[in-house]
Amino acid sequence: MSEVFFGASVLRKEDEALLRGKGKFVDDVKMPGMLHAAFVRSSVAHAKIRRFNKQAALDLPGVHAVITHEDLPEPMRSRHLPLYVPNPHMKQVFMPSVLVKEETVFVGETLAIVVADSRYIAEDAAALVIVDYEDLPAVVDPRAAIVVNSPLAQATAGDNIIAQVPIHFGDTDAAFLKAAHVFSESFFMHRGGPFFMECRGVVAQWDDATQKLMMFASSQGSHRFKRAFIDLCDFDESQVQVITNDVGGGFGPKGSFYVEYAATAAASMILGRPVKWIEDRRENFTATQQERDQYWDMEVAVDDSGKLLGLRGRLVHDAGAYVTWGLVLPWIAATSVIGPYVLPAYHLELIVAMTNKVTCSPVRGAGRPQGCFVMERMMDRIARELQIDRAEVRRRNFIQPNQMPYNVGLTFRDGKPAIYDSGDYPKSQQIALDYFDYAGFEERRKAALRGGRYIGIGISNAVEGTGLGPYEGATIRISTSGKIVVYTGATPQGQSHQTTLAQIAADHLGVSYDDIRVVTGDTSSIPFGMGTFASRTAVNAGSSVHLASIEVANKVKKLASELLEVSPDDLVLKDGGVEVLGVPEMRKSLRELAHISSGMYGFSMKGDRDPGLEATSYFKPEQSTYANSCHVAEVEVDIETGHVKVTRVLVNHDCGRVINPMIVEGQIVGGVAHGIGNALFEQLLFDENGQPLTTSFAEYLIPMATDMPKVDVIHTETPSPLNPIGVKGAGEGGTIAVIAAIVSAIENALIPFDVTLATMPVTPEQIVLLTRNKTSFVAASKRYKTHG
Amino acid sequence: MSETRTITVELNGRSYTRTIPTRLLLADFLRHEIDLTGTHVGCEHGVCGACTVLVNGTSARSCLMFAVQADGQNITTIEGLAEVNGSLSVLQQCFHEHHALQCGFCTPGILMTLTEHLRDNPEPDEVELRTLLTGNLCRCTGYQAIVKAGLEAARCMREQGGLK
Ligand code: FES
Ligand code: FES
Numbered sequence: 001m002s003e004v005f006f007g008a009s010v011l012r013k014e015d016e017a018l019l020r021g022k023g024k025f026v027d028d029v030k031m032p033g034m035l036h037a038a039f040v041r042s043s044v045a046h047a048k049i050r051r052f053n054k055q056a057a058l059d060l061p062g063v064h065a066v067i068t069h070e071d072l073p074e075p076m077r078s079r080h081l082p083l084y085v086p087n088p089h090m091k092q093v094f095m096p097s098v099l100v101k102e103e104t105v106f107v108g109e110t111l112a113i114v115v116a117d118s119r120y121i122a123e124d125a126a127a128l129v130i131v132d133y134e135d136l137p138a139v140v141d142p143r144a145a146i147v148v149n150s151p152l153a154q155a156t157a158g159d160n161i162i163a164q165v166p167i168h169f170g171d172t173d174a175a176f177l178k179a180a181h182v183f184s185e186s187f188f189m190h191r192g193g194p195f196f197m198e199c200r201g202v203v204a205q206w207d208d209a210t211q212k213l214m215m216f217a218s219s220q221g222s223h224r225f226k227r228a229f230i231d232l233c234d235f236d237e238s239q240v241q242v243i244t245n246d247v248g249g250g251f252g253p254k255g256s257f258y259v260e261y262a263a264t265a266a267a268s269m270i271l272g273r274p275v276k277w278i279e280d281r282r283e284n285f286t287a288t289q290q291e292r293d294q295y296w297d298m299e300v301a302v303d304d305s306g307k308l309l310g311l312r313g314r315l316v317h318d319a320g321a322y323v324t325w326g327l328v329l330p331w332i333a334a335t336s337v338i339g340p341y342v343l344p345a346y347h348l349e350l351i352v353a354m355t356n357k358v359t360c361s362p363v364r365g366a367g368r369p370q371g372c373f374v375m376e377r378m379m380d381r382i383a384r385e386l387q388i389d390r391a392e393v394r395r396r397n398f399i400q401p402n403q404m405p406y407n408v409g410l411t412f413r414d415g416k417p418a419i420y421d422s423g424d425y426p427k428s429q430q431i432a433l434d435y436f437d438y439a440g441f442e443e444r445r446k447a448a449l450r451g452g453r454y455i456g457i458g459i460s461n462a463v464e465g466t467g468l469g470p471y472e473g474a475t476i477r478i479s480t481s482g483k484i485v486v487y488t489g490a491t492p493q494g495q496s497h498q499t500t501l502a503q504i505a506a507d508h509l510g511v512s513y514d515d516i517r518v519v520t521g522d523t524s525s526i527p528f529g530m531g532t533f534a535s536r537t538a539v540n541a542g543s544s545v546h547l548a549s550i551e552v553a554n555k556v557k558k559l560a561s562e563l564l565e566v567s568p569d570d571l572v573l574k575d576g577g578v579e580v581l582g583v584p585e586m587r588k589s590l591r592e593l594a595h596i597s598s599g600m601y602g603f604s605m606k607g608d609r610d611p612g613l614e615a616t617s618y619f620k621p622e623q624s625t626y627a628n629s630c631h632v633a634e635v636e637v638d639i640e641t642g643h644v645k646v647t648r649v650l651v652n653h654d655c656g657r658v659i660n661p662m663i664v665e666g667q668i669v670g671g672v673a674h675g676i677g678n679a680l681f682e683q684l685l686f687d688e689n690g691q692p693l694t695t696s697f698a699e700y701l702i703p704m705a706t707d708m709p710k711v712d713v714i715h716t717e718t719p720s721p722l723n724p725i726g727v728k729g730a731g732e733g734g735t736i737a738v739i740a741a742i743v744s745a746i747e748n749a750l751i752p753f754d755v756t757l758a759t760m761p762v763t764p765e766q767i768v769l770l771t772r773n774k775t776s777f778v779a780a781s782k783r784y785k786t787h788g
Numbered sequence: 789m790s791e792t793r794t795i796t797v798e799l800n801g802r803s804y805t806r807t808i809p810t811r812l813l814l815a816d817f818l819r820h821e822i823d824l825t826g827t828h829v830g831c832e833h834g835v836c837g838a839c840t841v842l843v844n845g846t847s848a849r850s851c852l853m854f855a856v857q858a859d860g861q862n863i864t865t866i867e868g869l870a871e872v873n874g875s876l877s878v879l880q881q882c883f884h885e886h887h888a889l890q891c892g893f894c895t896p897g898i899l900m901t902l903t904e905h906l907r908d909n910p911e912p913d914e915v916e917l918r919t920l921l922t923g924n925l926c927r928c929t930g931y932q933a934i935v936k937a938g939l940e941a942a943r944c945m946r947e948q949g950g951l952k
Contacts, residue, residue, distance in 0.1 A: 011884055018892030019880045021826015021866035025893065028825035120811065197830040197838055197893040197927050248828070248893025249927050281831040494891030494928045666887045666933060673930030697835035697925065705921035705931040734930075 005503040005513045006725075009662035012499045013514065024245035026201040026218040027278045034203070035064055037264055037277040038122035040112040040129045041287065042104040045138035045356040045690025046153070049102055052112060053130035062117040063125045064271055069099040072266050075234055081257060082231045084224070085326035089165040094154050094322050094354070098232065098262040103136075103155055105321040106358050107692055108286025113263045115275055138690035142318035142353035143295055153321060153354040162319055162352040163327055167334045169409030170345025175310025179301030183381050184313075186297045188759045189370045192682035193290035194363050195702055196493070198248020199279035200258065200288060204265040208272055213265055215242045220255035221531015222521045223489045228257040229265065237527075244521030250493035251674070253289040253361040255533040256324055260287070285695040289325075289361030290684055293318040294333060294370050300378045306386045306393045310345035311337065311378070317352045320359040327352060328413055329360055329367045332465075335410045335418055336371030336736075340425035340461045340628060341379075341397040346409070356690040362533075364674050365735040372462040373760060376740035380458075380747065381756070390459055390744070391433055398425045414468050416623040422718045423628045423654055429461060431714060432630040432652040441634075449752065454637040455647070456751075458744025462631075462737035465624035466655070466729025467539025467722070474544035475526050476505060476552050477614035480598055482576065482591030484509060484516045486548075489529015490541040491521035495667065495731060497537060500659045501545045504725065508549035509556075509590075510573030528618065535627070535729025538659060543619035543723045551615035559597055560588045562607065625720040627728035629653045631672075633741035634709075637749045639771040642764030644680055644746055646709045649738060653713060656720040656728040664730045665713045671734020672711050677703045678735070679742040680761050795859035799824070800868030810856050814848075815839045817855035818865060826866040828896050830925070837924035840897035841865050847904045866896040869903060878948070879903055879941040888937035890928035898924045902938050912942050 017023055040052075054066040069077065080095040100111050112129055116122035137151035144150055145160040153160050176182060203216040213235070219225055222242040229240045247254065260277055268275045279288070298313035317330035327350075334348050379397070383390040399406050401424040408418040433439070441457045448455045475487040486505055490497055497520055502513040509516070519525050530540070557568040560578040564571075564586050571578050579587035590613070597613050599605050634648040651668050658664050681701040685693040694700040719726030739760050746767070747757045755770045796805045799822065806821050818827045818841070830838035832851045839851040842864040869877045876884065879902055889895045898921065905912065905920050912920075917938045921931060 012887065014892070015884045015889060016876075018889055018895055019866075019876060019883055019899070020870060021824070021896055023826075023892055025825070025828070027819070027829070030820075030823070119816075120809070195927055197836060197891070197925065198828070199830075246893075247891060248830075249891045251927070281833060281836075496890070662887050666890060666929060669930040669932045670890060670928045671930075674927070696833055697831050698833070702925060702927065703930075704925065705918040705935065708918075708931050711930060711932055 003507050005506045006659055009660055010499065010503060010513060012496050013502060014496060014498050025198055025248055026203060026216050029203045029216045029276070031203065031205060031274040034274040034276055035115050035117065035271065036119040036122050037113050037115050037267055037275050038119065038126040039110045039260065039283070040114065040126045040131065041283070042100070042107055042109040042111055044104065044133055044135060045107050046136040047104055047133040048136060049100060049104060049111065050132040050134055056128040057114060057125040060121065060125045060128060062121040064115045065267065066112055066114050066125065066129060067263070067267055067270060068112045069097065069101045071270065072098055073269055076232045076262060076266060079232050081259060081324070082228060083323065083326060085328055087327045089163045089327060090323065092157055092162060094157070095324065096259050096322050098259045098266065105154060106356050107690060108283065108358060110259050110263060110287070113267050115267045115271060119278065138356040140355055140357070140686055140688060140690050142293060142316050142355055145353040145355055146316060146351055153356050157354065160354045162323055162354055163350070165350045166347065167350055167410065168347040170310065172310045172312045172345040172347040175345040176301045179309050180304045181385065182299055182301050183378070183385060184299040185377065185381060185758050187374055187377065189294045189296070189373055190683060190760060191291035191363055191369065191678050192684050192700065193288060194249070194251035194253045196249025196251055196254065199281060199284045200254065200260070201278040202261045202264050203274060203276045204268040205274040206265065206268040206272070211239060213240050215265065217242055217244055217261060218247050218254060219244045219491060220250040220493060220533050221491050221529065222523050223529035224255070224531055225257055225261065226523045232262055240523070242523045244491050247493035251364040252366060252533060253363060254493065255531060256289055256361050281697070282695050285700065286692050287358060289359050291329065291363040292357070292360055292684060296374055298374055298378070300382065302382055306382050306388050306396055308341060308343050308397050311343060312347040314349040314351065317350070318355050318357070318360065319352050320355055320357045322359040324359050325361050329362050332413045333367030333370040335412050336368040337375050338408050339372055339375045340399055340463050341375065342399050357686060364671065365732050368462065368464055368732065368736045369675065369678065369739050372460060372737050373740045376460045376744065377758060380744050391429065391438060394429060394459065394461060395426060400426065412465050412624055414465065414624050418465065419623060420463060420626040421722050422720055423463065423626060424718060425461060425628060428628060428652050428654060428716055429459070429630045431716065432632050432650055435714060436632045436650050438632065454639060454749040456635050456637065456745040456747065456749025458633045458741040458748055460631045460737040460741035460744060462629050464535070464627045464729070464733055464736055466535040466627045467621055467625045468536045469621050470530065471618045471620040472530055472537065472540030472544055473526055473528055473616060473618040474541055474548045475614060475616040476545065476548040477612065478552065478590050478594045480591065480594045482589060482594060484511060486516060486518045486545055487525040488518070488520055488541045488544070489526055489531060490537045491531045493532065495532060495537065496663045497541065500538065500663060501541060503659055504542055504545045505549045508553045511576050515576065535731040538727045539621060539625060539723050539729060540619050542659065542725055542727055544617045546725050547617035547619060548615040551617065552613055555613050555615065556590065556593055559593050559609065563588060619723065621722060623722065625656070625722045625728045627655045627730065627733055629733050629737050631737040631741040633738065633745045635742060635745040635749055637746055637767060639767065642767035644762070644767070646676055646742060648709050650712045651714070651734060652716055653733050654716040654718050655730040655733060657717055657726040658715050659727065661715055664715065667730050668713045668734035669711045671732060672738050673703045673708055675735040675738035676707060676742065678760055679739040683761060793856050795856055797858050798862040800864060808855055810854065812855045813851055814853040814855045814858050815850035818850060824865055824867050826896050828893055830893065835925065837897040837901065838894050840900040840924070842900055842904060845904065847901050866899055869899060878944045879906065882937040882941040882944065886933045886937040886940060888929065888933040894924060894926040898926065898934060906938070906942050906945060910942060910946055912939065914939060
């Protein structure tokens with residue numbers, strides 16, 4: 001096999017339909033007799049529900065039902081949503097029931113589902129449902145939540161602590177005892193929500209005659225949704241089909257199964273008609289899961305040369321009202337701190353707190369940006385205190401390529417020891433610095449400063465566990481029409497799987513990637529699947545496609561070798577058929593072979609042939625494979641307004657072998673945009689009663705075209721030894737390290753003011769307040785001159 | 789609330805007459821009455837620009853407009869962008885070639901915004917296009933490829949000598 005498509009920047013198969021307005025998003029689904037749903041949502045953060053008055057809503061013409069918890073069918077009514085990522089360290093677990101039974105625990109929680117002839121009428125009716133609340137105190141700040149005698153976020157909880165776990169390796173106490181220097185810092189890190197452009201939505205159709213539920217959903221994993229329905233309703237496998245066609249972005253939270261989906265299905269079961277629910281943007285701001293807040297109090301111990309000896313501290317993570325994702329998010333954050341550096345000892349007390357806010361879910365980067373931020377801010381701090389160049393401090397601490405595979409000493413989120421499989425971190429940084437002319441920057445900074453302009457540069461390195469298990473599968477089938485189809489449980493939301501998976505298969509099957517159809521996100525097409533999250537599809541689905549393609553190619557050759565009476569080794573798949581090497585006239589088309597392999601009606605099968613030209617493979621990675629990046633960012637800060645302009649970003653990204661450089665570059669640049677939002681604008685705010693204050697795109701800012709700098713991407717390829725195609729994940733690498741790089745650059749620009757930045761985002765107010773203090777300006781400029 | 793009116797709109801060169809509730813938004817009219825689901829709704833409050841269509845050649849947010857306001861008007865949506873022979877427009881083709889869309893949800897609004905702008909401003913520069921695109925949010929691409937596709941489309945259209 002020669003590689004024609006793997007590695008090439010071929011154009012996307014997805015584009016044609018989308019560019020013509022012919023995509024198939026969930027709100028485009030229309031069914032005969034379809035009704036529309038809207039939800040009655042909690043207007044308070046914590047309360048007991050005394051009673052509902054549904055009458056006015058039911059009296060509205062066009063309303064079919066107002067369904068509350070007591071109306072739900074069994075066994076759904078007595079169940080909670082299943083927790084799919086339990087962790088033995090969790091001392092209490094709260095999962096939502098489908099529609100609130102008696103206690104509501106965040107603003108926006110689903111209390112009732114209203115079904116009507118149109119969405120307009122359903123929304124009118126939802127506003128007419130009267131809810132009688134008995135207010136309970138709301139827990140908003142996770143640090144206050146963990147204090148003894150704090151009010152409770154869940155009335156039946158023992159306290160607000162879900163888990164308190166030490167995560168550690170090495171002898172931290174000894175490290176701090178022998179340290180030449182110890183520096184401490186408190187970090188506040190906020191990451192907003194996903195804010196994909198297409199809000200959530202489902203269409204549910206229950207068919208009483210066949211006792212089957214069909215569901216269209218905007219999701220990151222159809223199979224996981226199916227599993228949730230099976231668990232909630234005690235269905236058997238054949239009773240549920242979940243189909244996900246086009247998805248307008250996911251970024252993590254569309255991977256969760258939400259109560260709205262179950263409630264919509266319940267409505268369809270009760271009414272015997274298809275029901276559609278499409279989230280509006282306000283609901284999206286209150287009820288779609290978010291990533292939100294972490295507070296880290298950290299100390300670092302270093303020797304005289306700035307080499308790390310130990311890191312210790314405490315992380316308080318705000319999990320929100322339920323624990324849908326268990327400890328996944330804070331766990332990733334806690335274990336991503338180490339990054340590409342040799343850290344001899346680490347001790348982190350992880351405390352996961354419940355609050356009366358919408359549940360947390362991983363968002364693109366999934367805790368890694370926070371882990372990276374802690375380490376990279378500490379690196380800058382060490383550099384500053386010991387007056388070593390920031391790049392040099394990092395150089396002194398890098399894990400060297402000859403230390404690979406490198407055992408970090410921790411258990412990663414995949415349940416396996418974190419063992420970095422490959423990567424050359426010192427080289428990665430050097431390539432980035434050279435490309436960016438890091439060495440020449442100091443002169444430019446000083447020149448700009450003389451002109452009253454504050455520019456700064458920042459560096460940040462990250463290592464990212466990608467390609468998480470347990471598996472993803474692919475079935476490849478050549479149908480009797482000669483058409484080749486790849487079926488997989490991966491469920492893309494813009495990642496271009498139709499193109500990249502076809503590229504992988506095409507090389508093995510001797511066709512163009514255009515000749516291969518890739519079917520994703522349909523539970524009827526392949527029995528098992530996990531979905532697209534955690535930068536895992538290229539590794540898992542990609543490897544499965546690779547393995548299944550080889551198997552199909554071998555079946556093709558075997559059959560053709562029998563028919564042509566040549567050895568399979570003399571055959572090559574080419575142009576939609578298979579031919580004898582050097583004798584192109586001796587050839588069988590795939591169509592012909594598919595027919596023969598299907599057998600003849602009533603006749604015995606020849607030889608030991610299995611019917612059909614198809615193969616299924618489930619690739620199960622032993623452990624995560626670790627991608628890495630070096631981000632360099634340049635900013636200009638306006639100290640009058642506090643405005644930060646990111647002027648340039650470079651990403652040197654190593655995701656192993658690249659299937660399609662154009663697509664990976666798109667993922668990286670898009671990821672950078674997400675990180676710029678996190679570094680500068682994105683903030684979900686709540687008042688002291690747990691009322692969300694940012695519920696529209698006017699209040700919550702995501703990056704616009706003018707906020708984006710020129711982003712350069714370098715692909716460095718260190719193949720992963722952990723999968724047959726040598727790839728690592730690429731979906732999140734753009735985001736993870738850019739936040740720390742930008743904050744580092746802002747701090748660098750503000751050297752004359754001697755400020756230390758330890759938050760994300762860094763807001764204009766913060767900058768104005770920090771730079772207003774002219775005394776520090778004078779003191780610092782003196783210091784700067786002496787050290788400059 | 790259930791008040792209705794009969795309207796006629798000229799949509800992508802075809803005339804449609806429908807009796808609709810007066811409060812029906814233009815976006816919902818296009819998507820659910822006419823079944824032209826290419827126009828997308830991302831925020832329903834006028835910020836994201838996904839719902840942008842051309843009303844008599846001028847871009848408008850179809851989530852902020854009632855369908856009855858479109859009575860007698862000429863509307864163009866993404867479904868009306870391709871050439872008469874069915875091939876993609878220059879702008880659509882440039883989006884394809886420069887990977888200017890990922891999930892494709894923001895794409896309809898962005899194509900409409902750029903179609904209008906490039907028609908009236910054949911020689912745009914990057915700053916101009918970025919400023920123009922502040923009215924359209926995209927969460928996937930980081931805009932870089934969109935801007936590039938827009939500039940490239942302008943160049944191609946200049947070379948082809950004028951616009952259709
Ligand atoms: S849907 Fe109209 S501007 Fe967002
Ligand atoms: S391509 Fe997904 S929002 Fe723009």
